[in-house]
Amino acid sequence: TMLAEMGNIERSNIQYRLNSGRANYIAKGGKLGRKKGSVKTEEKKLEEYRDTIALLKKGYSIRNIAKLQGIGISTVQRIKNQFVK
Structure with missing residues (x-):
């Protein structure tokens, strides 16, 4: 004690x-x-990850998209949760 x-x-x-x-x-x-501008706006994300969103809508797996796009799996999951309904 x-x-x-x-x-x-x-x-x-x-x-x-x-x-x-x-x-x-x-x-x-x-x-x-955080500094101002360090967080991307929704429009910037849409523009930057346009191809990723298209692949998600086509039905590709998260891991395959991450490999094809050269981004992390967590990033793909975040994009999927935010933009693909």
């Missing part, structure tokens, strides 16, 4: 240091989070 309590104290100290560092960064004009 003594070691567990020391671990809790250490964790709270680390959390305090991180939060105070973030607060100092924000106070000096820093910004947290």
